[in-house]
Amino acid sequence: MDSLYIHIPFCNRICAYCDFNKFLIKNQPVDEYVDMLIKELSFLEDKNLKTIYVGGGTPTALNMNQLEKLLKYIKENFNVSDEYTFEANPDELTTEKISLLKDYGVNRVSLGVQTFNNKLLEVLGRTHNFDDIYTSINHMEKIGLDNYSIDLMYNLPGEEMSDIEDSLKNIQILKPKHISWYSLIIEKHTIFYNKIKSGQLNIASSEVEGERYHRVMQGLKDIGYHQYEISNFSSKPEFESSHNKTYWKNNEYYGAGAGSHGYVNGQRYFNVKPVPHYINRMKEDTNAVKDIHTLSKKEMYEEEMFLNLRLNKGLRINQFKEKYGVSLFDIYQNVIDKHVTSNNLEIRNGYLRLTEQGKVVGNDVFIDFLID
Numbered sequence: 001m002d003s004l005y006i007h008i009p010f011c012n013r014i015c016a017y018c019d020f021n022k023f024l025i026k027n028q029p030v031d032e033y034v035d036m037l038i039k040e041l042s043f044l045e046d047k048n049l050k051t052i053y054v055g056g057g058t059p060t061a062l063n064m065n066q067l068e069k070l071l072k073y074i075k076e077n078f079n080v081s082d083e084y085t086f087e088a089n090p091d092e093l094t095t096e097k098i099s100l101l102k103d104y105g106v107n108r109v110s111l112g113v114q115t116f117n118n119k120l121l122e123v124l125g126r127t128h129n130f131d132d133i134y135t136s137i138n139h140m141e142k143i144g145l146d147n148y149s150i151d152l153m154y155n156l157p158g159e160e161m162s163d164i165e166d167s168l169k170n171i172q173i174l175k176p177k178h179i180s181w182y183s184l185i186i187e188k189h190t191i192f193y194n195k196i197k198s199g200q201l202n203i204a205s206s207e208v209e210g211e212r213y214h215r216v217m218q219g220l221k222d223i224g225y226h227q228y229e230i231s232n233f234s235s236k237p238e239f240e241s242s243h244n245k246t247y248w249k250n251n252e253y254y255g256a257g258a259g260s261h262g263y264v265n266g267q268r269y270f271n272v273k274p275v276p277h278y279i280n281r282m283k284e285d286t287n288a289v290k291d292i293h294t295l296s297k298k299e300m301y302e303e304e305m306f307l308n309l310r311l312n313k314g315l316r317i318n319q320f321k322e323k324y325g326v327s328l329f330d331i332y333q334n335v336i337d338k339h340v341t342s343n344n345l346e347i348r349n350g351y352l353r354l355t356e357q358g359k360v361v362g363n364d365v366f367i368d369f370l371i372d
Contacts, residue, residue: 001046001264003246004078006037006070007257008059009275012092013127022057023275033258033275034066036282038073040256043286050082051243055110060092067097071104083242085110085149091128093136095143102145109140109148110180116170117163120156137174147239149178154216155209156184157201164212168219177239181216182231183209210360217359230310230359250307258288266300268293298371300324301331305369309362314353328352335368 010025010033052074062070085108086101093111101109111133115121118129140148152167171179184203195201217227225233229248234240246253255262258278260271272278272290281288295303301324308315320328329336336352339345344358344365358365 001252001254002050003243003251003253004044004049004052005243005253005255005260005262006041006052006054007255007260007271008054008056008062009033009258009273010056010061011058012061012089013125025061028275029279030062030066032279034062034070036279036288037257038070039282040287041073041077044254044256046254047077048079048081050080051084051246052078052080053083053085053087053243055087058089058092058112059086060088060097064096064100068100068104071100071106075104080105083108085241085243087112088136089126089128090132090136093139095139098136098139098143098145102143106145107147109145111136111148111150111176113150114153115156115159115163116167117159120159120163123157124153133170134174137176147177149180149241150174150176152179152181153184154181154212155203157203159212161212161215164215164219168223171220171225172223175235177235178241179220179225179233180231180241181220181233183213213360217356228312230354230362245311248307248310250304266295268295297324302369302371305332306366309352309354309366312353314348314351316351317347318350331371332369338368339365 009022010028010030011022012025054070060067084106086106087110088097089112093109098109112126113133114124114126116130116133121129137148140146150171154164156163196203220227220233225235226237227233228237228240229244232241232244252263252265254264255269255271258271258275259273262269269289269292271288272281278288304320304323305315308319315328317328320326336345339358340347343355344361346353346355354362354365
């Protein structure tokens, strides 16, 4: 096992688009949660890992004592050889918290910027503003924690192409090592979903979304960023996200915390979501697993395709047979032929991958790999 995901389900404010397992931190039993999270971590078998990713919610919503307690436990009990990432909000990333993260071995920060437009930040329900973005990055660079990723979104309600151009200009100024730039997805049970359903909010058409995605790809390429996944870009190959590539390569990983997911021994498991339920389970048991799903061969094949095809490099054709004992073409010959002919897929240097056109219609391609 190479990777571990740790979930902190607390936020100082709930964003209008967010579908992750999260709760307003006020009046939550945060200290008890951290204690039970540490207990869950203590039962994990593998302590020598390549990557750890602490996400949320908002991990930087924890106060200094809570943060240090978790960081101290991780440092004393796990060896991380490659990438140790913390998610952070710009307005919560104080110099004290940055120093604390660095002192305890965190070597990468994923900064939730989303957009550089203050009006759009308000629409999204974010707690930070434009100035907070630059302030937090300046603090990180001064302290020496300068390996950071900027997380951005496009196709936002009220967004114009000029907002994407503005983001590209700010990226040129800041020169982050890594950028994740995702299209807004309207999820059920979110504020945005309810507003769109009631007609209070509109988002652009899929055609406009495609145009914006093309501009994101081309704009980042023009200023020196290499695209290695549908929505992820790095300034150099060594700054690609090792942890996220664990997911995209369909490798196994641990998940810890309320609502977290893990993938171990061909089984996907899901922890209970509500914080009180998680705490109570962990008081009585060694884990808080709500459900375990053993993947069928069909599901394994499908996931191998969906996830690896997100990568620019694509799926190594021989890898499929090495993992599953059957040729990729024995199962998917017709689908591959269809999308190679329509220029959505191509075979190059032993890999099956999406073309530039295929990236725009990726979901349509992925659906065809579902086995009837």
